[in-house]
Each structure stands twice: as C-alpha cells, then as structure tokens.
Amino acid sequence: MRILTTFYCVLILLFALIHTGQAQDRQPFDLSKDTLVLEQAIVREDYLSRTPIARTLDLQYLSSAQLLLNQGNTFIHTLEKLPGISAIHTGVGISKPVIRGMSLNRVIVNEYGIRQEGQQWGMDHGLEIDQYNVDRVEVIKGPVSVLYGSDGIGGVINILPAHIPYQDTFGIELINTYKSNNDLLGWSGRVLWNKDGYYLLARATYQDYASYRVPAETFMYNGYTLPIYNQRLKNTAGKELNFSLRTGVRKKWGNTSIYLSSYRQKAGFFVGAFGVPRAYQLTDNGHYRHIGLPYQQINHTKLISNTTIFLAQGRIEADLGIQLNTRKEMSPPHAHGYGPAPQGNEALALDLYTLSANIRYIYNGDERWSSTTGLSFQQQENKRGGYEFLIPAYTSLQAGIYNFTEYRHSKDLLFNAGIRLDYGQQSAAAAYTFQYDSAGNETGQTQRSPGINRTYFNTSGSVGAAWKIHRNIKATANLGSAYRMPVMAELTANGVHHGTFRHEMGDSSLKAEQGYMIDAGMVFTQKNHQLRLSPFLNYFTHYIYLSPSARFSPLPDAGQIYLYRGATALFAGLEAQADWDLQTGWQNKLSLEYVWNENRESGLSLPFTPPFSILEEITWQPQGLQRKLFRETSFSLSGQYFAAQNRVDRNEASTAGYFLLNFAAANTFNIAAHKLTLFLQLRNITNTNYMNNMSRYRILNLPEQGFNTQLMLRWAW
Amino acid sequence: MKTKIRSILALFSLLLLLASCGKKQAAPVNTDAFKIEVLETSVPVTTAEVCGTTCDNVLQLTSGTPLSLSIAFSGQENLAQYKIDIHSNFDCHAHERPLSEWRFLKVADISGKQITITEAIPLPADAFSGNYHCIIRLIDEKGNEAPFKEFNLIVSNAGDREAPVITYELPASDSVSIQKGQDLIFKGTVTDNLSLSNGRLEITCVTADGTDYSIINEAFSGNESTTHTFQRTYTIPSYFASGLAIFRLKAYDKWNNQSEQLIKVYISA
Numbered sequence: 001m002r003i004l005t006t007f008y009c010v011l012i013l014l015f016a017l018i019h020t021g022q023a024q025d026r027q028p029f030d031l032s033k034d035t036l037v038l039e040q041a042i043v044r045e046d047y048l049s050r051t052p053i054a055r056t057l058d059l060q061y062l063s064s065a066q067l068l069l070n071q072g073n074t075f076i077h078t079l080e081k082l083p084g085i086s087a088i089h090t091g092v093g094i095s096k097p098v099i100r101g102m103s104l105n106r107v108i109v110n111e112y113g114i115r116q117e118g119q120q121w122g123m124d125h126g127l128e129i130d131q132y133n134v135d136r137v138e139v140i141k142g143p144v145s146v147l148y149g150s151d152g153i154g155g156v157i158n159i160l161p162a163h164i165p166y167q168d169t170f171g172i173e174l175i176n177t178y179k180s181n182n183d184l185l186g187w188s189g190r191v192l193w194n195k196d197g198y199y200l201l202a203r204a205t206y207q208d209y210a211s212y213r214v215p216a217e218t219f220m221y222n223g224y225t226l227p228i229y230n231q232r233l234k235n236t237a238g239k240e241l242n243f244s245l246r247t248g249v250r251k252k253w254g255n256t257s258i259y260l261s262s263y264r265q266k267a268g269f270f271v272g273a274f275g276v277p278r279a280y281q282l283t284d285n286g287h288y289r290h291i292g293l294p295y296q297q298i299n300h301t302k303l304i305s306n307t308t309i310f311l312a313q314g315r316i317e318a319d320l321g322i323q324l325n326t327r328k329e330m331s332p333p334h335a336h337g338y339g340p341a342p343q344g345n346e347a348l349a350l351d352l353y354t355l356s357a358n359i360r361y362i363y364n365g366d367e368r369w370s371s372t373t374g375l376s377f378q379q380q381e382n383k384r385g386g387y388e389f390l391i392p393a394y395t396s397l398q399a400g401i402y403n404f405t406e407y408r409h410s411k412d413l414l415f416n417a418g419i420r421l422d423y424g425q426q427s428a429a430a431a432y433t434f435q436y437d438s439a440g441n442e443t444g445q446t447q448r449s450p451g452i453n454r455t456y457f458n459t460s461g462s463v464g465a466a467w468k469i470h471r472n473i474k475a476t477a478n479l480g481s482a483y484r485m486p487v488m489a490e491l492t493a494n495g496v497h498h499g500t501f502r503h504e505m506g507d508s509s510l511k512a513e514q515g516y517m518i519d520a521g522m523v524f525t526q527k528n529h530q531l532r533l534s535p536f537l538n539y540f541t542h543y544i545y546l547s548p549s550a551r552f553s554p555l556p557d558a559g560q561i562y563l564y565r566g567a568t569a570l571f572a573g574l575e576a577q578a579d580w581d582l583q584t585g586w587q588n589k590l591s592l593e594y595v596w597n598e599n600r601e602s603g604l605s606l607p608f609t610p611p612f613s614i615l616e617e618i619t620w621q622p623q624g625l626q627r628k629l630f631r632e633t634s635f636s637l638s639g640q641y642f643a644a645q646n647r648v649d650r651n652e653a654s655t656a657g658y659f660l661l662n663f664a665a666a667n668t669f670n671i672a673a674h675k676l677t678l679f680l681q682l683r684n685i686t687n688t689n690y691m692n693n694m695s696r697y698r699i700l701n702l703p704e705q706g707f708n709t710q711l712m713l714r715w716a717w
Numbered sequence: 718m719k720t721k722i723r724s725i726l727a728l729f730s731l732l733l734l735l736a737s738c739g740k741k742q743a744a745p746v747n748t749d750a751f752k753i754e755v756l757e758t759s760v761p762v763t764t765a766e767v768c769g770t771t772c773d774n775v776l777q778l779t780s781g782t783p784l785s786l787s788i789a790f791s792g793q794e795n796l797a798q799y800k801i802d803i804h805s806n807f808d809c810h811a812h813e814r815p816l817s818e819w820r821f822l823k824v825a826d827i828s829g830k831q832i833t834i835t836e837a838i839p840l841p842a843d844a845f846s847g848n849y850h851c852i853i854r855l856i857d858e859k860g861n862e863a864p865f866k867e868f869n870l871i872v873s874n875a876g877d878r879e880a881p882v883i884t885y886e887l888p889a890s891d892s893v894s895i896q897k898g899q900d901l902i903f904k905g906t907v908t909d910n911l912s913l914s915n916g917r918l919e920i921t922c923v924t925a926d927g928t929d930y931s932i933i934n935e936a937f938s939g940n941e942s943t944t945h946t947f948q949r950t951y952t953i954p955s956y957f958a959s960g961l962a963i964f965r966l967k968a969y970d971k972w973n974n975q976s977e978q979l980i981k982v983y984i985s986a
Contacts (some may be wrong), residue, residue: 220865276852276867278767282808287927548860550797552824556804559865560856651862 056464075131083575086610090696094126101595102154111318123533128244128300132188135162143480144417145157181708184209210288231282238267294331313365349385394428412468424456449492484513503553503599515540543569605647631668658690759785768809781842819844845973881909925960933977
C-alpha cells in the first residue's frame with residue numbers, strides 16, 4: 001500500500017510539472033502525418049516502427065549508440081534500463097528477458113524477423129545474442145499473439161536488421177572493451193561494404209571474463225555463514241566467440257538479404273549453485289579465469305533470409321530461418337541412487353533444430369485502410385543426451401494465419417483490429433530410464449515421461465485505437481487475447497532441478513495458456529516535456545505455474561515435488577516516463593515501473609516478479625565545444641531505486657530494497673577520416689551490497705555484482 | 718477539451734485502482750515457528766574436519782551401531798511430511814557411486830502442528846568408512862518448506878580403521894620436471910593391514926591453470942590380498958598447461974579407508 005501511495009504522489013508531481021510548462025510552446029502533433037511517413041510506420045522520437053501493433057501498444061526503441069553507451073553484461077542486461085523490462089540473471093553472463101513480470105516462453109525475441117528458439121523455458125538458459133551485433137532494437141510491451149502466435153504474451157523484442165551501408169562505401173569498425181569488476185576483455189570488429197546496391201556486413205566478437213566480484217566476504221546459506229574468498233564468486237568466469245555475416249542487395253524492386261550468425265558461449269556456474277554450497281568447494285584456487293565444473297556450453301547458429309518485394313499497392317515480405325541451438329550442461333554426476341555411476345560430466349545435452357517461415361502481404365493502397373495478412377510456420381525437433389533426464393526428445397509444429405487491419409478514421413483517430421488462427425502439434429515418445437536394485441543389478445525401466453501426441457487450435461484477436469485528443473495529448477488503448485502452447489517441460493518434466501532441490505513434474509494433459517490483456521497509453525507532449533503513462537491489466541483464465549504438492553520426492557537428495565498446473569491469474573501495473581529539457585544541453589529523465597500480480601489459486605504472487613523501481617537520470621551534453629575533439633559529448637548520472645519485494649510466491653524469499661548509482665560518459669574525436677569514440681561507465685558506484693530477487697543466485701543469498709568500471713573504445717573508419 | 722482530458726484521466730485512475738485491488742497477500746512463513754529442531758543425537762555433535770574444512774555439525778559413528786535421532790517438528794500450518802536422507806560424500810564432490818555404500822532414505826507422513834519423533838537409523842556393520850551427509854527436511858500441508866537441517870557423518874568401519882599405505886619408486890621423488898609429450902611413469906605398491914579387495918588406486922591431477930584431470934583409475938580385484946603393485950605410464954598431453962601440476966595418488970582399501978600422496982610435477986612445453 002505504501003508503494004501505491006508513493007506512486008500516486010510521484011504521478012501528481014509529474015502532472016504538476018507538466019502543467020507549469022510554458023503554454024505557448026506547442027509542438028505540431030499530427031498523428032496522420034506521423035503515421036504516413038515511410039510506409040505507414042509510426043514515429044517515436046526519431047524511430048519509425050514497421051510493426052503495426054506498435055501503434056496501439058507501448059513501444060521502446062534503442063539505437064546502437066544508446067546500446068553501447070548503456071552496455072551491461074549482456075544484451076538483456078542493457079535493455080533492463082527501459083521501463084517495464086527486467087531480466088532474470090544467472091551471474092553476469094546469462095540473462096533472459098522479462099516484460100512486465102512475464103518471462104520464459106512468454107516473451108518473444110525476434111532477430112531479423114525470426115523467433116529465437118533456444119530452450120527459453122529454463123530459468124538459467126540465457127538469450128544467445130551477441131550484444132555488439134545489435135544495431136537497433138524495438139520492444140513492444142503487451143499481447144502480440146495476434147501477429148506472432150504462441151508465446152506473444154508479455155511482448156516482443158525485435159532485433160532489427162542493421163542499417164544497410166550507404167551506396168559505394170567501405171568501412172571498418174573496431175570496439176575494445178574492458179570491464180574492471182570481472183576483468184572482462186572484449187573485442188568486436190565489423191566490416192561494411194556497399195557497391196551498386198550489393199552490400200555486406202560482417203562482424204566477429206570475442207569476450208573473455210574472470211569470476212566477478214561482489215562487495216561481501218561471506219554469505220548465509222541455510223543458517224551457515226560461508227566464505228567468499230577475495231570477494232569473488234568462484235567459477236563465474238566465461239567466454240564468448242561470435243560471428244555474423246549479412247549480405248544482400250537493395251534495388252528499386254525491393255531488397256533481399258541473407259544473414260548467418262554463430263554464437264558460442266562457455267559460462268561457469270558458481271560452484272555452490274548446483275547443490276548445497278559447502279565451504280570446502282569455495283576455497284580460492286587463484287584461477288579466476290578458469291571455467292571449471294559446473295558450466296554450460298551453448299552454440300547457436302542461424303541462417304536467415306529476408307526479402308521485401310514492392311508492389312503497386314503494397315509489398316510482400318518473407319522471412320525464412322533455420323536455427324540450431326546446442327546446449328551442454330556439464331556437472332559432475334551425483335553419487336546418489338543405485339546403479340553404475342554415469343561416465344563423464346555431460347549432465348544435459350539438448351539439440352534443438354528450428355525451421356521457420358513468416359510470409360506477409362502488406363496492403364497500403366488506400367488512404368484510410370491498410371492491412372497485413374500473413375502466414376507463419378515453425379517446425380522443431382529436439383534431441384536429448386546426457387546422464388540427467390529433464391525433457392524428452394520431441395517434435396513440434398506451429399502454423400498460423402492472420403490478418404491485421406488498420407483504419408484511419410481521421411487525422412486524429414486510428415483503429416486497428418486483428419484476428420489469428422493457430423494450429424499446434426507436439427509429439428514425443430515415452431522416455432524411460434533404467435532401474436537398479438541396491439546391489440547394482442538392473443531390474444527394469446522406469447517411465448520418466450509419457451508418450452505425447454497433442455494438437456492445439458486457437459483463435460486470438462486484438463482491437464486497438466490511437467486518438468489524438470488534443471494537440472498535446474495522444475492516447476492509445478488495446479485489448480487483446482494471449483495464447484501460449486505449453487512447453488515440453490511443462491508437459492513432461494520429471495526430475496530434480498539442480499540447485500533448487502525441487503522435483504518438477506509436468507502434466508501431459510495441460511491446456512494452452514490463455515488470457516485477456518488490456519493496455520492503455522497516454523503521451524503528453526510539450527516543447528520541453530514529454531510524459532508517458534502505460535498502465536496494463538491482464539487476466540489469465542489459465543496460467544501455467546509450478547505448484548508445491550506438499551509431498552516429498554522419493555529420489556535421493558531431492559526436496560518437494562512441484563507440479564505444473566493451471567490457475568487463473570491477474571497482472572496489473574504501470575510504467576511512467578517523464579522526459580524534459582531543463583535548459584540547453586541538459587536533459588532529465590524520470591521513469592518508474594510497477595508490476596502487481598496474483599495467482600488466484602494460491603492467493604500469492606507469482607515468482608520472479610520485478611520490484612517497483614524509479615530511475616532518475618540527468619544528462620549534460622555540453623554545447624559550443626571544439627568540434628574536432630568533442631563530438632556527441634555527453635555525461636549522465638543516474639540513480640535507480642528498487643523497492644523491497646515482499647510479494648513473493650510460496651518458498652520464495654522476500655528481498656530488501658536497494659539504490660544503485662551509475663555514471664556514463666561518451667565523446668567522439670574526429671581525426672582525419674577516423675572517428676574515435678570513448679564510452680565510460682561507472683556502475684554501482686557506491687559498491688552497494690544488495691540482492692536482486694530476479695537473480696537465479698538469490699536462493700543462495702548471494703549479493704550482486706559490485707563496483708564496475710567499463711571502458712569502451714570504438715574506432716571507425 | 719477539458720472533459721475529454723478528464724474522462725481519460727478517470728479511465729487511467731480506474732485502471733490503477735483495478736491494479737491495486739485484490740486479495741490480501743497470504744502471511745509470510747515465520748521461520749521461528751516453522752522449524753526442525755534436533756533434540757537429541759545418539760552420539761554427541763562435534764567439530765571435526767570434513768574435506769579440509771572445519772565443520773561443527775559432525776556426528777562420528779561406528780559401523781554396526783545405529784544412529785538415533787530425536788527430532789521436534791513444528792509449524793504454523795498443519796505439517797505434512799518429513800524426509801531423512803543419508804548418502805555418501807566420499808570424495809567431497811560425490812562423483813563416485815560405490816555399490817555397498819550405506820544409504821538411508823525415509824519419507825513419512827505426519828500431522829498436527831507439533832510432533833516429536835525418534836528415528837533409529839540402522840548402520841550396517843559392513844558400511845564403508847568415510848563421510849556422509851544426513852539431511853532432514855520438513856514440509857507443511859500448504860507446501861511450505863522449513864529450513865533443512867544437516868549433519869556431516871563420519872563413519873568408521875568397526876572391523877578396519879587403518880588406511881592403506883602407498884609407496885612409490887617412480888616418479889623418483891615427490892618433485893619432478895617433465896616436458897609435454899614425455900612419459901610419466903608411476904610404479905609402486907599399495908599395502909593394507911587387512912584387505913585391498915575391491916579397493917582402488919586413483920591418480921588425478923590439477924594443472925597450473927586450475928583444471929582437474931582424472932589420470933588413472935585402477936580397480937583392485939575382489940580377491941586382492943594386502944599388497945597391490947602398480948606400474949602405469951602416462952604421456953603428458955600437449956593441452957596441459959605449463960607450470961606446476963599437482964598429481965594426487967589416492968588408495969582405498971576394502972572398507973574405503975584411504976590415504977594419499979602428492980607429487981609436484983613441473984611441466985614445460
């Protein structure tokens with residue numbers, strides 16, 4: 001309740017600030033004009049989105065300069081700065097996106113129009129994206145199932161293709177990175193070329209980091225105080241090696257391109273994270289760059305083709321993709337249980353092949369009406385190996401057909417509506433593991449997961465409106481349905497989840513996840529100010545969650561059995577953002593976000609709900625400096641307050657609030673044809689010892705990363 | 718115009734209001750009231766070294782003598798089950814799975830908010846020596862989990878408490894130098910007071926960059942007497958880090974009593 005009061009006070013303050021602004025500073029705010037620029041894309045500051053649903057949902061955009069200036073440990077860590085976006089982290093190298101408290105398969109990440117598929121149902125399975133290779137990204141919050149099908153519940157992160165180099169150019173870019181906290185060294189190089197419309201973009205990235213430092217010498221686990229030697233979390237080192245290549249042609253008829261990318265990561269897990277952490281495992285061996293057991297090795301390879309053909313009254317777009325995600329989780333086998341000990345350290349090996357095709361026709365031949373009609377298809381095959389059983393080998397197929405239509409009633413009023421039909425199919429053979437008696441003799445087989453052959457049909461829809469109420473005020477509203485096919489883990493899991501001691505059990509009869517989502521948005525703009533509010537309300541008739549059974553697992557070294565079940569659930573919250581120019585060169589940004597949710601079955605919150613937070617940032621861009629040496633110069637200081645998270649699920653600990661102070665600066669030096677940009681960031685300046693309820697290491701009561709100096713030098717020619 | 722703004726503001730307030738209502742969050746679990754308390758143990762809780770660190774939750778047991786625990790479980794809600802799980806932790810990482818290790822696993826239903834139980838856990842006479850974990854867990858009928866209780870058990874086999882002895886002729890001393898690609902020969906004997914039957918000799922190594930390697934695992938036969946001679950050749954692979962590597966020779970007798978020898982090996986390219 002106190003949070004809500006604070007919340008209201010801040011809102012009132014923001015309103016007051018806006019209304020004391022100078023009345024004569026009116027900016028033209030013509031919605032029809034905005035939307036007619038560049039094939040009906042919409043304007044958000046300097047960004048035009050091609051995604052039609054972005055017109056009635058909340059849209060955030062980051063360019064490559066903003067991504068570099070705010071670079072975090074991972075791509076998702078960088079995005080966390082945006083209101084409504086948070087992340088579930090496992091140390092510093094692994095993070096997955098959370099939008100408005102929804103994660104795992106409830107958030108879609110598209111790179112170049114193809115949905116990234118990499119076992120995203122796992123809490124400690126990170127997003128496999130080279131953060132240097134993201135040129136532009138848009139985040140659309142809210143239900144996008146109508147455009148993207150299953151999983152489009154929380155929203156979508158669209159990694160957009162890099163800008164095509166200018167005609168007849170050749171360029172090179174090199175980035176060197178150093179991060180003090182984990183002694184990270186990173187290099188990323190890019191080559192760009194364009195001759196007569198034929199172009200090529202190629203990038204290679206290598207990163208190597210040591211175990212990270214936390215501002216603590218000890219941590220508490222189950223009543224015991226355990227050491228953190230030299231304030232470093234043992235075995236949290238990692239490395240990354242990525243390549244990408246994009247080549248294509250852009251002509252008057254349209255454009256086509258091929259994109260090939262490879263992401264390889266080896267990342268260590270804190271030694272105590274896969275069982276009860278014990279003092280003798282934690283002793284310092286001085287090898288901070290060494291990646292010992294347990295660790296994960298991820299390779300993600302993609303081949304994507306994007307084609308656009310312009311027609312008289314519109315265009316056809318086709319995105320085709322092939323991906324292979326291989327995941328190896330390495331940890332020493334447990335001695336517990338009967339039978340011969342497993343050979344080797346490969347606990348889990350999953351290979352996921354995905355074939356995708358998205359084809360759409362965009363009609364924009366009428367001033368009032370425009371529409372997108374599309375087909376999407378995705379086929380998957382998953383193979384498994386390793387001595388641990390988590391999910392079986394399976395195949396799945398998804399196909400959808402949709403139409404999204406927009407009607408521009410007047411220059412101030414726009415409506416859109418979409419409808420989609422989805423078909424889904426999943427099949428898996430029953431999986432067995434051998435059973436042994438106490439003398440080690442094989443006695444038969446136990447069924448670990450049942451045979452599955454399921455089909456799903458779903459209809460989803462959405463309606464939205466954008467209305468320019470006043471020359472300073474624009475409002476949007478959207479009502480949509482959400483849909484998600486259960487993932488294999490939810491249907492078939494039957495085993496102990498490392499680190500949590502939970503024995504998780506799937507239910508092969510689970511229905512698809514479904515809900516209804518209302519979003520609203522309001523933008524007040526005056527010359528020097530902009531205020532954005534985006535409240536939302538989501539009601540799920542069937543939300544899949546892990547429910548404690550009050551029964552213990554019969555397996556050794558395992559805790560309680562948790563069952564996947566469906567319940568009604570409610571999500572509500574808001575993001576608010578206020579941007580204003582204080583005076584020439586000075587900008588102020590204030591944003592806040594809040595998510596409230598409840599599992600109506602248990603009366604408790606859902607796990608991993610981001611806390612209420614406020615971010616205040618003041619930026620100074622000095623004017624009138626010597627142009628050669630000081631370009632794109634900026635200094636910014638930001639403070640972010642995260643409230644305590646006491647709304648927690650059963651057996652999830654409450655987390656205290658904390659405040660983080662960060663500083664960022666950038667400058668570009670122009671020396672002849674060379675452009676040298678220096679980015680400096682100081683993160684967690686006060687070296688605050690805090691815990692983050694969104695961290696996978698929260699269950700071990702481990703503090704988060706301490707003070708970090710990040711230095712990045714970009715040379716472009 | 719103003720009415721338009723007002724109506725929009727009203728809509729927002731309504732959404733916010735909807736966002737803030739809902740059932741009151743269930744009370745958090747009070748860990749002072751929801752707990753496992755071990756009232757009595759058949760041997761005293763002591764402080765001893767386990768895997769190189771000092772632990773204050775150690776029960777030192779002798780095979781053939783049962784372990785008795787008197788435990789009080791209490792909760793705010795009605796209790797559902799408790800679980801006692803004992804398993805070996807022989808090499809401090811529990812990689813091994815010896816066939817005749819001692820293990821104990823019990824899940825029992827309980828009811829009410831308060832209960833005291835006494836558990837007599839049989840410890841067979843032929844149990845292996847070594848250290849074991851004993852973990853006690855408790856859940857209530859809502860599925861709340863109490864903080865678990867853990868003991869480190871150090872078991873000695875009643876019939877044999879003496880560790881085997883490793884003596885080696887090769888390498889020539891406990892500190893040698895070698896180049897990658899060259900052979901390192903291990904030659905010597907393992908002797909025991911009673912029996913080496915089904916015991917083993919393990920040679921592992923930690924290289925200069927901190928990587929662990931398993932070098933040799935020599936299992937003794939079921940009719941091995943009290944002396945085992947060994948001679949094994951290991952070629953130092955090119956991927957080993959240069960610098961000081963520590964080779965560890967570890968021998969286990971029939972009852973898992975163990976001893977080790979460390980050899981410093983300076984590896985050069």
